[in-house]
Amino acid sequence: GDSVTQTEGQVTVSESKSLIINCTYSATSIGYPNLFWYVRYPGEGLQLLLKVITAGQKGSSRGFEATYNKEATSFHLQKASVQESDSAVYYCALSDRGSALGRLHFGAGTQLIVIP
Amino acid sequence: GPKVLQIPSHQIIDMGQMVTLNCDPVSNHLYFYWYKQILGQQMEFLVNFYNGKVMEKSKLFKDQFSVERPDGSYFTLKIQPTALEDSAVYFCASSLVGVISNERLFFGHGTKLSVL
Numbered sequence: 001g002d003s004v005t006q007t008e009g010q011v012t013v014s015e016s017k018s019l020i021i022n023c024t025y026s027a028t029s030i031g032y033p034n035l036f037w038y039v040r041y042p043g044e045g046l047q048l049l050l051k052v053i054t055a056g057q058k059g060s061s062r063g064f065e066a067t068y069n070k071e072a073t074s075f076h077l078q079k080a081s082v083q084e085s086d087s088a089v090y091y092c093a094l095s096d097r098g099s100a101l102g103r104l105h106f107g108a109g110t111q112l113i114v115i116p
Numbered sequence: 117g118p119k120v121l122q123i124p125s126h127q128i129i130d131m132g133q134m135v136t137l138n139c140d141p142v143s144n145h146l147y148f149y150w151y152k153q154i155l156g157q158q159m160e161f162l163v164n165f166y167n168g169k170v171m172e173k174s175k176l177f178k179d180q181f182s183v184e185r186p187d188g189s190y191f192t193l194k195i196q197p198t199a200l201e202d203s204a205v206y207f208c209a210s211s212l213v214g215v216i217s218n219e220r221l222f223f224g225h226g227t228k229l230s231v232l
Binding site for chain 2: 004038044045046047048051091101103104105106107108109
């Protein structure tokens with residue numbers, strides 16, 4: 001079945017430093033999946049950060065970027081300069097094109113802590 | 117922005133009893149979802165619901181589970197009877213268009229269910 005693997009546990013980065021959270025996927029459904037990054041800020045519900053539906057394309061939002069690499073089956077999340085307000089839990093996900101309404105498969109989540 | 121509300125945020129119940137988790141989705145949304153996250157594990161798809169019907173369910177959606185949205189009110193997840201392994205955080209989500217169309221999901225904060 002479809003699955004997502006991302007950087008485990010917690011990542012601690014100093015403010016203004018760069019960030020990368022790794023995400024790789026396995027998709028057995030027909031074609032190739034749509035890829036997403038969701039984020040949960042403290043005290044808030046899970047929300048979409050960015051999505052990419054075409055291989056080779058890059059998505060970006062709030063200074064974060066992720067490129068859909070079909071050859072490497074990767075969708076790493078990067079930011080050049082993090083801020084304290086970026087502290088949150090980040091989830092990589094893919095949508096299952098084999099399902100009627102496109103169920104999402106999530107990674108385990110990566111907690112980002114930005115130190116001022 | 118649009119919000120999905122889940123009530124209550126935490127529910128404690130004795131094994132074998134019935135529990136109903138309530139979700140107030142975004143008002144004009146048509147597609148509804150439940151996801152389950154056991155502590156320390158990935159968030160996993162349970163069920164999606166459209167036009168008054170379950171469209172898809174995963175193997176986690178046991179016979180003891182049911183969903184409904186009577187008269188366009190709350191979207192509910194009922195577990196009857198509950199088992200110890202049902203202890204988890206349950207997330208409700210809604211979308212205007214199904215995820216297969218690349219539409220974003222809006223998630224609630226989750227209801228933590230503790231089965232004793």
